[in-house]
Amino acid sequence: MAISHKLLVRAGFIDQLMAGSWTLLPLGWRVISKINRIIREELDAIGCQEMLMPLMHPKEIWNETGRWDSAKEVMYQLKDSREKEFALSFTHEEIVMDLVRKQMLSYKDLPLAIYHFSTKFRNEIRPTGGILRGREFLMKDLYSLHANEKDLQEFYEKVSDAYMRIFKRMGFDIYMTEAAGGVFTEGRTREYQVLAEAGEDTIYVKPGTHEAYNREVFEGNAAEFEKKKAIEVGNIFPFGDKKYAEKMGVFYTDRDGIKKLVHFASYGIGTTRVMGTLAEVFHDDNGVIWPESVAPYQVHLIGLKSKIQNSNDNSNLSVQNIYDKLLEAGVEVLWDDTDRSAGEKFADADLIGIPVRLVVSEKTGDKVEWKGRGENKSELVEINAVLSRLGK
Numbered sequence: 001m002a003i004s005h006k007l008l009v010r011a012g013f014i015d016q017l018m019a020g021s022w023t024l025l026p027l028g029w030r031v032i033s034k035i036n037r038i039i040r041e042e043l044d045a046i047g048c049q050e051m052l053m054p055l056m057h058p059k060e061i062w063n064e065t066g067r068w069d070s071a072k073e074v075m076y077q078l079k080d081s082r083e084k085e086f087a088l089s090f091t092h093e094e095i096v097m098d099l100v101r102k103q104m105l106s107y108k109d110l111p112l113a114i115y116h117f118s119t120k121f122r123n124e125i126r127p128t129g130g131i132l133r134g135r136e137f138l139m140k141d142l143y144s145l146h147a148n149e150k151d152l153q154e155f156y157e158k159v160s161d162a163y164m165r166i167f168k169r170m171g172f173d174i175y176m177t178e179a180a181g182g183v184f185t186e187g188r189t190r191e192y193q194v195l196a197e198a199g200e201d202t203i204y205v206k207p208g209t210h211e212a213y214n215r216e217v218f219e220g221n222a223a224e225f226e227k228k229k230a231i232e233v234g235n236i237f238p239f240g241d242k243k244y245a246e247k248m249g250v251f252y253t254d255r256d257g258i259k260k261l262v263h264f265a266s267y268g269i270g271t272t273r274v275m276g277t278l279a280e281v282f283h284d285d286n287g288v289i290w291p292e293s294v295a296p297y298q299v300h301l302i303g304l305k306s307k308i309q310n311s312n313d314n315s316n317l318s319v320q321n322i323y324d325k326l327l328e329a330g331v332e333v334l335w336d337d338t339d340r341s342a343g344e345k346f347a348d349a350d351l352i353g354i355p356v357r358l359v360v361s362e363k364t365g366d367k368v369e370w371k372g373r374g375e376n377k378s379e380l381v382e383i384n385a386v387l388s389r390l391g392k
């Protein structure tokens with residue numbers, strides 16, 4: 001069983017409904033929101049626009065490209081009470097193309113890049129690995145449309161660069177590989193891979209570099225490259241004008257009023273898989289160690305009551321003060337206000353993996369005990385210094 005699965009369940013980030021299907025609990029949803037925010041910022045910066053598309057699709061649209069049949073293995077297909085057939089979204093290329101076709105685009109509308117964060121359903125045969133491979137999971141999928149191949153290639157490189165920034169901001173040591181396209185395209189695609197034992201992919205890496213190839217396309221000298229297990233967190237596909245535009249009749253009008261096929265590409269990041277991968281690569285024996293950029297909270301605040309104090313002690317009041325000060329300054333705080341033992345609270349803090357643990361007790365006086373999740377030593381710090389360390 002993947003370690004990310006064990007840790008995320010134990011720490012209360014996710015709950016399994018059935019094989020391959022997960023509830024994102026409040027902590028998990030906060031991580032996903034951080035992941036989404038990074039993706040959103042980087043995509044908006046290169047001119048992409050966010051929207052939202054439906055999850056239930058009519059069979060007819062999937063028949064236009066032949067994927068109702070060719071992708072039958074992964075696609076959940078269903079009938080309603082009137083025998084009308086539908087598919088649950090496993091991707092959205094056909095849906096985007098249908099949308100675009102109706103707009104009668106002109107060259108002035110291009111390039112056009114639209115994306116959404118939504119649920120994907122895939123009939124995965126072996127949904128092992130916990131949240132790394134769901135039958136129902138979250139993905140950001142981006143689609144871009146262009147007047148010609150050159151514009152597509154240029155934008156494709158821009159997205160590729162944005163993907164590298166996105167994954168680096170999340171803390172990953174990311175490898176971009178050239179790969180084969182599978183049910184999506186016959187051409188070469190790119191995958192974004194994170195080295196991890198739990199990975200189902202095999203990539204070949206040139207030692208000391210980030211030059212890497214997927215198993216399907218690797219033709220290099222195996223003595224020169226190292227074989228590694230990896231998790232695919234993202235994938236991008238340049239389709240051109242044949243695979244979708246030609247089959248579905250998706251045109252734009254050029255400068256001279258002539259109808260031409262649009263050039264199309266799609267780009268995915270599995271956001272729930274990203275969360276699993278983070279837990280997979282950032283943890284120790286005690287729990288997760290979230291990078292700051294994707295941590296559910298910045299600070300885990302713990303107040304400890306002294307054993308000799310009676311019920312009208314004021315130690316809790318001062319934790320309340322610290323909590324208020326942190327909130328006022330805009331710090332995201334998880335306050336453990338239970339009256340469990342120090343040991344239990346510390347174990348929980350390690351398990352959940354928030355970057356900074358702050359402890360307030362009789363011993364800390366007018367200061368606060370600061371400990372980084374990845375560090376062994378703690379130190380006493382004044383509250384103002386705490387705020388400035390947190391960038392406030």
Ligand code: ATP
Pocket residue numbers: 122124131132133134135137138139182232233234235268269270271272273274
């Ligand atoms: P895989 O080879 O792992 O099945 P894929 O090539 O089918 O992935 P894409 O169709 O390219 O995946 O989907 C884009 C992204 O969605 C992937 O890079 C991955 O991060 C994520 N993803 C794909 N399938 C799943 C799944 N079953 N559960 C969670 N995330 C997934």
Ligand code: MG
Pocket residue numbers: none
């Ligand atoms: Mg797949």
